[in-house]
Amino acid sequence: MSLTSIFFTFFFYISVLIFITGVSYKIVQYWQTPAPLKIPIAPAPLNRSGVLMRIAREVFLFQSLFKASKWTWIFGWSFHFALVLLFFRHLVYFWPGEIPTILLKTEPLKYAAYPLIFGLLGLLGRRFFVDRVRYISAPSDYLMLLLLIVIGGSGMLMTFAQNHPNMLLVKNFAEGLITFNWSELPSELLFLAHIFLVFLLIAIFPISKLLHAPGIFFSPTLNQVDNARKKRHISQWAKNKESHKKIDLEQNSDEDK
Amino acid sequence: MSENSIEKLPTYLEIPAIKKDSMAGNGPFKASVEVQNELGFPGEKVENWQQVAIDKMAETKSKYRSVQVFLDACVKCGACTDKCHYYLGTADPKNMPVARQDLFRSVYRRHFTFAGKYFPKLVGAKELDEAMLDDWYNYFHQCSQCRRCAVFCPYGIDTAEISMAAREVMNVIGVGQKYPNQILGKINKIGNNLGMPEPALRDTLEDLEEEIKEETGVAVKLPLDIKDSEVLMVTPSADFFAEPHIDGLIGYAKVFHQSGVSWTLSSYASEAANFGMFIGNYDVMRQGALRIRKAALDLNVKRVIVGECGHAWRVAYSFWNTLTGLGSGGNDEYSKKLQQQLDSNYPQPQHIIEFTYDLIQQDKLLFDKSKNDHRVVTFHDSCNVARGSNMGDIKNGQFILPREVIKAACNNFSDMPKGTIKASTFCCGGGGGLLTDDLIELRIKGAKPRMHALKQSEERNGVNTLAAICAICKSQFSKVLPNYEFDPYMIVSVHQLVSDAIILSDNSENSNNKAL
């Protein structure tokens, strides 16, 4: 195998490893950190199914963002939705062995690249032109968008500008990563740039704001049921206080009148 | 400030362009050594404050999932940037919710994240130095913890949680705010925020009884420390002395009188407000709540009802069950004891609005609505009630019930514009421990969005009365209404409206005045 192929093969596994360990670490951390108080935010659901609906509306429709800012919603939602479609579009490359027919029909999903770029450029534009958003943007916030724009742009150049790399090589390389049956990858620069940045994106996921993806499921303001009067909600560390606070309470009663 | 008052506005408040450092300053008065020590905090900034602060941050984020998740999840989308009344009123970019969080987040990133440790410039990670601490003190005391930003954030990031955490860290290094900490010292010693002892309270209540008798001819009682009453009423102590609060207290008394339900106030727990929440300290908040539990047990009541106070209701509704077991579902010793004693036919605790609303539903209260005909009333949803609690255990009950109570007592009701009420309500500008004269400029500017909405209602619908169910809102509005060319007396308690219209019957045998 060529050095490039070896490098990219390694890079893929390292990125995935960082992704899996990093994100698992974060999920475990969120999971284990107690939420000691009931802090659901209005309009708060009064039961479990209401919470599930709420999370679903936030995850699929970006409900709160819609309420907050229509422009950010249009840009953000089209980008995310397109990203999901493009993810499915790419599955066909990685699918080992017999490819299910459904995946063979994903060709038209490539057009999702347009709303993807549209959304990303919109979000970037906001960072430049809305003074409030410019104020809160760190260099990493611009870079993250640029990274995604270059990924999307390079993909579009390959797909829509007749710069296709050798698709058989792509397929073998991608499938090989999954089946540990490594093979050469095409050497077109556009393609290399594309996958380099994708692997980079996977690697920085757990150390960046991309943590909003697992984070949304753990947000106590969104995932708590508003039933504090009906059900006692208490964390372990708060419970530990109670056992020895009882004595304090007796002392408290002494000072009473 | 008065130029704000004559501004004419389009349908919604314009979002100002950022004006850097427009609210830079030293923040509110700092707590004295004694005040700090009283609460168990160091009296002065400790020697190795940076290290202590970082350790405290680590502890806080390991105890509060909200803090940990919120610090990681923000994508700087900017959706919250124009949602804070303090930003809208001051244009200082550090009053944008995300920028306020970033004061804390940048230090978190520097000390607790890979990217912040190795590439601080890239991700905006910063050291906790003197300048940063000054910013913390200044801008975390420009947040009323109203949670409006959380309604609009796609991840529900609640800046109030961050500002509570930051205030807790500051207290632990010995940099506390005078106003809330001084008050907390009083409640721990005497039982209410005013430091009003039992005899003074008793006198006040007796005076009020006389006043009501004179005015209505009916002997309406305001009982204190009566054992075995049906209801323990816990209300903000402002209800005992401040205007317009006191007329609300008279309203509660009249409602109880008509209901025939025996009730009592407690001199030991004569305060529903709980500033422990504002400083983000679980233990201090719990201490306040424990006083109420103790009063409920000692007085052997069947129900606990909370008066008109925004954050008190949030603490009571959302936190009491956690802090003290007052509620249902707990299985520790105290919870069980309370469940045995308290009447399970009612939610515990209840809000006075729920109590009055239930009576109205059962046709047990009669009103002469014409008594309020000189008023066109609008309702200010107080942020802690609106965004941190419920009433009536129905969806959005906290918006519905108070309006229904008002409508039962008044013929003319009109809501303020959409987007400024209910879940999106604008803070009065004085919540979260900011109701102090050393922050008056901030309070006036922060009230601006609410005042604009009110102005529109005045122009379009002739609104001349602003009703609220929060002691802080009432005090704050009394103070800032004139700055916007409103009558400072247009702010009333919801139960004042009830009080003015309720038809009293002379059923004094029902009221429990025997033990007085």
Ligand code: SF4
């Ligand atoms: S709305 Fe939420 S995610 Fe967006 S900038 Fe504000 S806090 Fe961050």
Ligand code: SF4
């Ligand atoms: S909680 Fe309220 S005061 Fe604090 S930042 Fe959010 S909107 Fe502003």
